[in-house]
Amino acid sequence: MDEALLEKKASFQSLDLDDRLLRALGSMGLVHPTLVQAKAIPLALAGKDVLARAKTGSGKTAAYCLPVLHKILASKDALPVGGEERRRTRALILVPTRELAEQVTKYIVGLIKFCGKEIAVVNIANNSPLHMQAPLLAEQPDVVVSTPAKIVKHLVSRSIDLSQSLETLVIDEADLVLSFGYEDDIKGIVSRLPKIHQSMLLSATLNKGVESLKSLVLSAPAILKLEDDREEASKLVQYVVRCTEDEKYLLTYVILKLRLIAGKCILFVNDIERSYRLKLFLEQFSIKACVLNSELPLNSRYHIVEEFNRGVYDYIIATDESDKMGERDDNADEGPDGEAAAAPVEAAVDDSGAGNGEPKAAPAATKKASKKRKRAQDKEYGVSRGIDFKGVAAVINFDFPLSARAYTHRVGRTARAGKRGMSLSFVGKESVQERRGDPHKDEAVFERVAVQQRKRGSEIAPYKFDMKQVEGFRYRSTDALHAVSRNAIREARIKEIKQEILNSEKLKSYFEDKPQDLHFLRHDKALQPSQVQPHMKHIPQYLLPKIAGIAQADGIATTPDVGFVPFNKPKRPDRRAKGSRRTRKGADPLKALGKKRRK
Numbered sequence: 001m002d003e004a005l006l007e008k009k010a011s012f013q014s015l016d017l018d019d020r021l022l023r024a025l026g027s028m029g030l031v032h033p034t035l036v037q038a039k040a041i042p043l044a045l046a047g048k049d050v051l052a053r054a055k056t057g058s059g060k061t062a063a064y065c066l067p068v069l070h071k072i073l074a075s076k077d078a079l080p081v082g083g084e085e086r087r088r089t090r091a092l093i094l095v096p097t098r099e100l101a102e103q104v105t106k107y108i109v110g111l112i113k114f115c116g117k118e119i120a121v122v123n124i125a126n127n128s129p130l131h132m133q134a135p136l137l138a139e140q141p142d143v144v145v146s147t148p149a150k151i152v153k154h155l156v157s158r159s160i161d162l163s164q165s166l167e168t169l170v171i172d173e174a175d176l177v178l179s180f181g182y183e184d185d186i187k188g189i190v191s192r193l194p195k196i197h198q199s200m201l202l203s204a205t206l207n208k209g210v211e212s213l214k215s216l217v218l219s220a221p222a223i224l225k226l227e228d229d230r231e232e233a234s235k236l237v238q239y240v241v242r243c244t245e246d247e248k249y250l251l252t253y254v255i256l257k258l259r260l261i262a263g264k265c266i267l268f269v270n271d272i273e274r275s276y277r278l279k280l281f282l283e284q285f286s287i288k289a290c291v292l293n294s295e296l297p298l299n300s301r302y303h304i305v306e307e308f309n310r311g312v313y314d315y316i317i318a319t320d321e322s323d324k325m326g327e328r329d330d331n332a333d334e335g336p337d338g339e340a341a342a343a344p345v346e347a348a349v350d351d352s353g354a355g356n357g358e359p360k361a362a363p364a365a366t367k368k369a370s371k372k373r374k375r376a377q378d379k380e381y382g383v384s385r386g387i388d389f390k391g392v393a394a395v396i397n398f399d400f401p402l403s404a405r406a407y408t409h410r411v412g413r414t415a416r417a418g419k420r421g422m423s424l425s426f427v428g429k430e431s432v433q434e435r436r437g438d439p440h441k442d443e444a445v446f447e448r449v450a451v452q453q454r455k456r457g458s459e460i461a462p463y464k465f466d467m468k469q470v471e472g473f474r475y476r477s478t479d480a481l482h483a484v485s486r487n488a489i490r491e492a493r494i495k496e497i498k499q500e501i502l503n504s505e506k507l508k509s510y511f512e513d514k515p516q517d518l519h520f521l522r523h524d525k526a527l528q529p530s531q532v533q534p535h536m537k538h539i540p541q542y543l544l545p546k547i548a549g550i551a552q553a554d555g556i557a558t559t560p561d562v563g564f565v566p567f568n569k570p571k572r573p574d575r576r577a578k579g580s581r582r583t584r585k586g587a588d589p590l591k592a593l594g595k596k597r598r599k
């Protein structure tokens with residue numbers, strides 16, 4: 001992690017943490033606490049309630065896990081070995097999604113590497129039925145990780161009783177967990193906890209929802225609002241492009257095919273159908289990408305994130321469905337509590353298969369089908385919040401998010417842990433939601449985002465593509481879009497789910513014992529319900545713009561520096577790195593971009 005994010009004077013040693021935890025931190029290569037860790041850990045160890053806001057990717061997970069684990073170890077060390085009292089559920093960690101619950105649980109498992117016999121952690125956010133989880137909870141694991149909805153069911157059915165034992169309650173992504181829709185669950189949980197316990201609430205964004213429920217959960221809290229310093233803020237370079245719907249596809253094709261962004265990208269779209277539309281569009285050019293959405297089985301979702309982090313895939317097309325979970329701005333002009341506007345933006349699939357344009361408002365029959373499909377989707381899915389995607393070079397908001405908060409969390413999937421990153425957002429001249437009769441307007445949300453970013457010392461610069469050079473690709477892009485009919489999308493969607501259900505069965509055992517056997521389970525296989533024309537795979541020489549830094553597109557060399565989109569302008573060769581493929585691959589693709597802006 002970069003110096004600026006780390007609290008320079010402190011080391012984890014100076015925080016008086018249990019030796020077993022310090023050893024684990026050492027083995028994870030973590031030496032200096034980040035700012036939020038250095039501030040929050042001593043307060044938590046002193047027994048204070050803590051409300052902390054700190055940037056995405058600034059290490060909030062360890063900021064709450066370490067004091068929770070330290071306190072458990074201290075409590076247990078003070079009790080006789082083998083005594084009944086040692087077995088107690090002392091900490092409850094609430095998160096909004098199953099993905100995050102899995103990640104936090106794994107993080108804790110890493111931290112208890114040297115005290116695994118002393119501390120047991122159980123994740124109940126997965127989709128095992130309640131009756132199968134009950135025996136696990138009867139063992140009274142020291143730490144339970146859950147979504148609010150799941151733990152409240154167990155508390156009501158009395159498969160766990162925390163009323164005497166709980167010492168610490170943590171709410172991660174607190175603003176979302178405490179937002180509209182979760183309130184009853186939170187009240188149900190808090191009413192079943194001991195009167196005196198410690199609470200920690202953390203998020204990169206805090207809102208009015210937190211204010212109103214603060215008194216329910218916190219008592220005389222220490223409040224940490226850790227602003228980014230300028231240097232830190234500048235690590236994320238943000239761009240916006242105003243374009244039409246078709247141009248979104250065109251530009252994405254140009255960016256990915258010419259490899260203008262070197263490294264891994266997450267492309268966010270606003271609904272599931274659009275993720276398949278984009279995937280099939282890219283398939284036309286033999287560009288591989290995985291889709292990630294709430295319809296896929298949980299095991300597949302975990303596996304996709306894991307494999308992406310291991311570097312198996314370059315591109316994920318992620319559907320951000322966070323607006324359905326109440327992810328709206330407090331002062332959004334979309335409607336009270338965002339309710340009207342938060343209506344699902346699920347696309348209606350036209351069964352007639354006629355045409356290939358964007359879906360229009362759903363007729364009654366398709367509404368029924370869409371309702372059915374929604375039931376198959378997982379309400380506790382989410383990848384824009386909290387998920388620690390590793391080494392993401394760029395986030396592309398293919399669809400602009402529906403709230404400024406969602407923007408913060410989406411772009412926070414890059415530039416994590418002090419690293420650099422880039423975001424590129426398409427602001428639609430007419431947004432997809434608008435065309436479906438939703439009053440949401442990209443431009444209105446963008447205005448709020450821009451104001452917020454300015455307050456944080458960041459600007460979102462317009463990125464001016466040289467449209468003359470891009471123009472040459474338009475014909476191919478239009479052709480590819482035509483091939484992606486609604487029938488093709490529907491077929492692809494069904495095929496993917498079937499494929500992933502099969503994968504998921506195999507993945508069950510993967511998560512138990514044989515990871516090495518299952519790497520062949522790729523999630524970015526071509527779905528190809530529409531015919532792919534072989535010539536589209538390659539870019540003919542005459543179309544290649546004379547761009548610096550795209551020399552490797554399809555292996556065809558281009559003449560340097562005539563000034564197209566220098567996203568990937570190569571760094572001057574670093575003498576130390578000469579000949580080192582790894583260094584060149586890992587080089588920051590955005591440095592040249594930063595230089596360009598400063599000129």
Ligand SMILES: Nc1ncnc2c1ncn2[C@@H]1O[C@H](COP(=O)(O)OP(=O)(O)OP(=O)(O)O)[C@@H](O)[C@H]1O
Pocket residue numbers: 001030031032033034037054055056057058059060061062203204385386387388412416417
């Ligand atoms: N002290 C540290 N030194 C170096 N790296 C760290 C440190 N603490 C955490 N990290 C790494 O930083 C990354 C981001 O951490 P984490 O996921 O906890 O961030 P976060 O603040 O919870 O982000 P978000 O707001 O998106 O949930 C992780 O890969 C983590 O391992």
